[in-house]
Amino acid sequence: MRRQIPFGLVFIFGIFMVFQFFVPHEKSEWVYEFLLDWIIVIGIFALALGIWSLFKVSVEKIKQGKEGGNYSYITLVGLYMMMAFGFTQQTGDGWGLYFLWIMLCSACIVSLMRLRASTDSGKKRMWALASGGLLVAAVLVAIFDDAWAFFLYTPEGLENSMFEIFFDHIMMPILATMFSLLAFYIASAAYRAFRARNVLASLLLLAALLVMSRFNPFIPGAEYVANASNWLMNVPNLAAQRAIVIGIGLGIVGTALKIILGIERGYMGRG
Amino acid sequence: MELFERLMKLDRRWVFLLLIIVCVWAYASSFSVPILVMPEVQSIYDKVEGLPEGSVVLVAIDYDPNNLAELHPMTYALVEQCWRKKIKTIFTALSMNGPGMCVQAIRDITDSVSRDKEYNGVMYKGREVVNGVDYCFLGYKPYYAIVILGMGQAFNQPYPTDYYGTPLDEVPMMRGIINYDQVDLVVDISGGNITDAWISYGQGRFGFDLALGLTGVMTAQYYPYLGSGQIIGIMGGLLGAAQYEKLTDNPGRAKDGMRVQLPAHLVIILFIVMGNVGFFANKWRMKREGRA
Amino acid sequence: MKHRFLIVGLLLLFGLSSVWAQTEPPEADSMVVDSTELFPAAVSDVQVVDKPNDHGHAVIVTWETSADDGGGKNNVLRYEIFYSTSFDGPFDSVGAVPAGTGEFRHIGSKEPLDSAFVPDYTDLFYQIDAVTADPTIRTTSDVLGPVQCSGQWFNTGRIPVLVAVLIFGLLTAFFVLSAKRGKKLYVRPIGGIEAVDDAIGRATEMGRPILYVLGLGSAADVATIASFTILGRVAKRVAEYQTELIVPTYDPIVMSVAQEVVKSSYFDAGRPEDYKEDCVHFVTQSQFAYVAAVNGIMLRELPATCVYMGKFFAESLLLAETGSLAGSIQISGTDEIAQIPFFIVACDYTLIGEELYAASAYLGREPKLLGSLKAQDFAKAAFVVLAIVGLLAANFEWSEFTTLFQVID
Amino acid sequence: MEFTSFLWLTFGVFVTLCTMSFLYKDNPFYKFAEHLVVGVSAGYFVIILWHQGLVPKLFQRLEDGDWYFGYLNSSHWEYMIPAILGCLMWARFSKNYSWLSRWPMALYIGISAGLAIPLEMSNKVNKQLHAMMVEIDWANFFGHDGFNLLDVTSGFSQVLIMVGTISAIVYFFFSKEHTGVFGRVATFGIWILMIGFGASFGFTVMARISLFINRLQDTFDWGGVAFDSTNQHYSGMFPAIFWALILFMIGYVVYEIVTYLKQRSVTTQ
Known part of the structure; x- marks a missing residue:
């Protein structure tokens, strides 16, 4: 039963979605939109599992005393701060005890992590007391401070200036720099892999070299190279892409059919 | 001969270093390509x-x-x-x-x-x-x-x-x-x-x-x-x-950009060429040694 | 007699006056023409029909362009379309199209509270204005209609898709059934797939873990689902060899499914006690933060083998280069065309596009899974034949054939 | 620019450099940046998904109902179904009931697999097939102005696209070994694939280097702000902080070089 019902659900909803594509009527469209909302809502509920997993793995690293395990504190405090910023916003001009509250909560998170990570009961008790005390203090601050408030159902938190600062000056620089490392990796990958070992590797190498020289004024016949690289992008590249797209399309349809018909069951656990 | 082998197996950090130097130098200087x-x-x-x-x-x-x-x-x-x-x-x-x-x-x-x-x-x-x-x-x-x-x-x-x-x-x-x-x-x-x-x-x-x-x-x-x-x-x-x-x-921002792009591309091409020179020299040597 | 002169005189006078009147009106007429000349001819032959193959709330209006559009006075600039729910108006403007166009699709909102709402099963009336450069100079057509719009239960424009899906489904079913009956299906060996088992063996020898990356796809992407099957296979071997497996994930649902898959693989291998739930863990839903974390894992845990299967975007090269820095054997497969070159360059084995789906069937080691591969081959053969015939048809102007394959959205 | 903003800007440059240091090797600075960004970005997406996903898709739909009626008196009571399914996902927290979480997972996969079949068939197969049925430009077979095979729109190129596509499809046949004529066509197919891959690799290099130029630009701009005395909030602290970061960086580089040299002398001994 535990396995049959899920496969039944896959079959029923899969078949419905296949035929929905051919039925433009408003009623079928309504069901379609409703089902897409299901997917979104299920995905967001599952995020709690993800955050829990992140917490568990971080604590585990500290517990095992792995090298660099202490960095996990940064992860969880960062996670907590961003969430706190996103749900709060100042109500007047000043911030009141907001930063004290943030600090108290962060300390509470850290002591909770220590609580889970410690093994002997004496330490466990100490950290339990500490986190309990900090939590009470944080709740008290939250109750008695009027300078800021929680906004759960309205997006005021997105305009919290700390939320914006964390986004602009922590997230964006690191993510953009991570992306820009590609400039170096594309160079090292080219150096490492572009060797004329055989015909295929040579073709790959020559095509890449030609396109990379498309604006190089130092090589003879520069204009010809520019035209040739334009041609490479529009003719062989197009042919290659089209062939792959068709194969992928059939591959997706084939795999999805097997999933719906219950032939392919590898994605579902047993027991 | 060792040189050619080195050409082939250069630590990739040399590629990074040269690329960084070339990019920063090209960005900060004012020559034109x-x-x-x-x-x-x-x-x-x-x-x-x-x-x-x-x-x-x-x-x-x-x-x-x-x-x-x-x-x-x-x-x-x-x-x-x-x-x-x-x-x-x-x-x-x-x-x-x-x-x-x-x-x-x-x-x-x-x-x-x-x-x-x-x-x-x-x-x-x-x-x-x-x-x-x-x-x-x-x-x-x-x-x-x-x-x-x-x-x-x-x-x-x-x-x-x-x-x-x-x-x-x-x-x-x-x-x-x-x-x-x-x-x-x-x-x-x-x-x-x-x-x-x-x-x-x-x-x-x-x-x-x-x-x-x-x-x-x-x-x-x-x-x-x-x-x-x-x-x-x-x-x-x-x-x-x-x-x-x-x-x-x-000259404006596009030429500034190209001032970085061109040397950066050249560095990459240079490394590709170096790798291949090393590769062929090595292959040639192996063949010769195999025959000898 | 006297009267006769009078009558003749009157007649003459009348005649003259009529002549005078005739000469006079031309002048007046030319003045009138002067102003009517500004007004373009109205559009003709207007037809309004319910837009087919849709959810309703939409009407297609077609017309013959005004005589003064592209000819005549050539002063029509655009056509403005008005509609109303009653013959007498008032008419609301619903849009405009440039001159030279003879069709307007009035696509309304289906939300009754929306200002652009167009009701179904209600009489609708339309008017079209031919408008000149001066918006006040325009000619309005007669009121057209009534027309009623409604939603359809079948989209005829998508018949080619339905036919293709049905034929392909039948082919798949046929091959799966014949495989079930014990017919041997030959599938040629595929390089990257053979490498998976060797790579796991190598990891065991070296005592280093295996890193399995499911990519940035959600569980809604078929590529990710195909990757789950491969993960199951890998996890089973890992359990048999008692190697460590690390699966950092990008999406919580993917994480949950992957946990189920890995867990059941450990059960299958007879080592449920070795399964640790945290080997499949969640990182973050930000592309490059995920990459930063996975890169860190690679350099710290130094996996012997990295497997990348699923949907990958710009991070493909970041992962693959770091993996090669860590000295891992790398096997990749993605259906994201733009990333295939980077995997080819940086990985030891790459499954190109559909080979990813083939691998999930092939590694399952169940003959019936191979059935869909056979069906895909047949479909590809049919595709090639149809493309060649279609090309010939297009060049010999046999358009009936090519339109058979046209999908209209 | 105010001093606190400048401090944040400096922090941005600092984490940029931390991330950059990964090119050399894994080090404490990279670990700091990595762990920080994982936490912050995970929190960011929780907030975004909450405010832009859960609130409009679920809470706003149910808000006209009462929680003590289980929201069944809401005009969109049917949205309790996804809410319940979402809660079923949480059965995974328990060992004994975790099998319940397969229901929402099955729905998720079933719906998306069903969605994919006609959509992919239409976009990736039917439409591509129709796109291949083109009229070949026989009049300009060898290019539009005289003989020019590199003309993208010439009949020759059109034929080559057709032939290339078909041979690349042949390469992907799984049922037949690549031998004989079939094998030769498949070989031509993989050639086309490789040329295509090489070209798109080479084409991407420029975009990737632009990304690095952008990072350089930001860093140089930061230096500009540090010494911009026209700034009304300008004070001696600006260049002081600039030099502090630069010195810190140089110090770290020197430290790395010294440890490297020490290690080398140990290994050579």
């Missing part, structure tokens, strides 16, 4: 250069901030060339965020034209560029296809006033300029599908000279129009912008 000018860019330049003083060029600023890096340099080079040669320009912005781009460009270029400067060996005196005399900015209107068609009848039909609210009939430079018939060249600088409307509704119906400035990724798909003669030229991406900056002898 030779830029190969393609005929499709040259033709735009020649067209503008051949226009007499007092001619009219329509520059359509149809991009928004995310394409700014590639397309802004084209606007700067082209408009500065026009204003230095005392060619009047009409600006339109048919994309939602276009006016912001256009206002910024007008402000910066006005500033630049007010100084004395030499281009291609010709000295130009700095002069005040006056709104309504040297240029007219029409602003943003939705439904670009209809606006493009409307301007074919009369500019004041889709745009009764200019961007700043002056009735178009009272703008001095628009006297005698009724529709595309009085415009000598239309340049569409665009990061989206407005280009298609300029080609089919604008050029296709009214037959004016049309040149395009496009983002790098878009460029390839518009070459067919060049072949069929519907457009007189294309500036494609940073590369096209740099070529235009070179032609107008007005």
